[in-house]
Structure formats: structure tokens, C-alpha cells
Amino acid sequence: xxxxxxxxxxxxxxxxxxxxxxxxxxxxxLNKAFSVLLQSxxxxxxxxxxxxxxxxxxxxxxxxxxxxxxxxxxVHKLNSFLPKDIVIYDIIPVHDEAHTRFxxxxxTYEYHIHQVKNxxxxxxxxxxxxxxxxxxxxxxxxxxxxxxxxxCFSKVNTDVNTFDCTIFEAHWTRGVANQESxxxxxxxxxxxxxxxxVRSIVGTLVNVGLHKITLDDFTKxxxxxxxxxxxxxxxAHGLYLTKIEYDYISQ
Numbered sequence: 001x002x003x004x005x006x007x008x009x010x011x012x013x014x015x016x017x018x019x020x021x022x023x024x025x026x027x028x029x030l031n032k033a034f035s036v037l038l039q040s041x042x043x044x045x046x047x048x049x050x051x052x053x054x055x056x057x058x059x060x061x062x063x064x065x066x067x068x069x070x071x072x073x074x075v076h077k078l079n080s081f082l083p084k085d086i087v088i089y090d091i092i093p094v095h096d097e098a099h100t101r102f103x104x105x106x107x108t109y110e111y112h113i114h115q116v117k118n119x120x121x122x123x124x125x126x127x128x129x130x131x132x133x134x135x136x137x138x139x140x141x142x143x144x145x146x147x148x149x150x151x152c153f154s155k156v157n158t159d160v161n162t163f164d165c166t167i168f169e170a171h172w173t174r175g176v177a178n179q180e181s182x183x184x185x186x187x188x189x190x191x192x193x194x195x196x197x198v199r200s201i202v203g204t205l206v207n208v209g210l211h212k213i214t215l216d217d218f219t220k221x222x223x224x225x226x227x228x229x230x231x232x233x234x235x236a237h238g239l240y241l242t243k244i245e246y247d248y249i250s251q
Contacts, residue, residue: 004062004092004100004249005030005044010085011055012123012237018049026050026086030061033081037074038065047100047244048107051196053236055124057110058243060100092249100244106168108189108243111202111234116182125183126238132209134172134184140208140218141170141186144201151225153201154194163225166191172205189243196233204231 007030015023019031027044034042044061071091078088112125121127144150144167151163169189175181186202204221207213213221213231221229 001066001068002062002064002094002096002098004060004094004098004246005088006090006092007056007059007061007086007088009056009059009087010124011050011053013083013085015052016050016054017046017056017059026056026059027061029083029086033078034063037077037081038069040065045100047104048193048241049195050239050241051236053123054239054241055237056241059241060104060244060246062094062098062100094248098246098248103246103248104192104244105247106189106191106243106245107193107241108169108187109193109198110240110242111186111188111198112238112240113184113186114182115184121183123237126235128206130210132184132206133211134174134209136211136215137205137209138172140205140215141172141188143215143219143222144170144188146219147222149225150194150197150201150222152221152227152230153197153204154227155196156227158195160194163194165193165197170201187242199233199236199239200227200230202234202238206234207231 009026014026017026019025019028027046030044031042042063044063047060050056075088075091113128114121114125115129117127148164148166150165154163167190172184172186175183188198208218
């Protein structure tokens, strides 16, 4: 029997989702918890790989397990067993061919920036105090819809068959409450993302907001397919995976 796990985590203490030698990962932490409580070796397959320090407000993983178990009881035990920075929301029975990575139809990320120093946002948002032209950044973000090849925003030497992605949403918003008016959030949705894609898009859009590059420059960067021409990669701790959608799961 295959199960999807609906979870979230604060990525600050972890070297990303994926298991790696001599470093704490979300996947390894979950594998240990499930294996102990189900008394069987469990190896989770995640919907994607988040980098060191990146957070997930919504993440899915799947595992196979034949004996039946009480789902609410296991969720409760897992949340008692796991560290405070990981939460399990639900465990969902799915068909045997279901796959959290390959079956996802849409993923959404947010990137958070605060422009006034705030100790309560450390490791949860990027502090960037320079003034930004948010209207111009939104105009640049709209240009993303004109393209599908985003090689210029991909980590170099990555093992992918295509750099094509279909972007469904891309825009900046500013907090409306007084204490949030200095906070910016970039939201982007697509059918898939390349490694480091969101952080390099944000870095390039920040250069637009600083008037270091023009809208025409932004277009030329995309068409160049060159990572060297795109902007810097913003810090990981401002990035959140916020939603993953599947056609066969009600959300």
C-alpha cells in the first residue's frame, strides 16, 4: 500500500531535504521516525529537494507499507516523536503508482524580504534594506510568462533533460499592516522548477528593482540562456515551498 505524507518544516537546522553524509536532513529525520514507529525500515520519496535552509509550508513525500495502521494515531505519535521544526499534517492512502515527485501538477514558492531590521524574522526572511522599485519588479516578473526555457536561472552542471518550465503565476506583494509594510513577498507557481531557479529569478528581479538592469536587459538575460548573465542567488532562508498540487488529492 502506498501513502502520501502531508507535512511542513522549518529548514533552518537542516542541510536540505535530501539525505547526505555527515549532515542533518529532513528526509533522514523522517525516515528514522517512521521506521521506529512502524517497526520497519521506511525510506521516503519526497516531492522535490529543498536546499540547505529552505523552508516548506507544504511538502509531500510517499512510502510503501503493507500492514494496516491507525492513521490519526500514527500522525499523533509522529508529531510527538519528531523535532519541533517538522510537523505531519496527514497521511493519505493513494493508488500504488502514485508518485509525489512525478505526479505533481503545480508547485508554488514564496520568497520573503524584510526591509527594516527585525530580530524575529532572522532565518525566516532576507533582510535587504535598500529601496526597491516594486512596480518595476512586477513588470519584469510579467515578462517571465513570455518564455518557457529558463536555463539562465538554473544551477550550472545540473542533470536535467530540459530547462522548460510553464510559469502560471509570478508577482510581488507588499504587506498591508503597519508592521508588515516593509515586508515583500514574491510568489511564483509553475509545473516544475530547476535547481536554484527561484532564488536566481529573485536576485535578478532585485537588480531590476535597484535600477541596475532594465526590463530590456531582463528579457535579454532570459534569451541568453546564460547563468552568468542573470543576477545573484538570494539567501536560502527567505525561500518557502508553499504548495504542491495533485490532480487526485483534494486540497
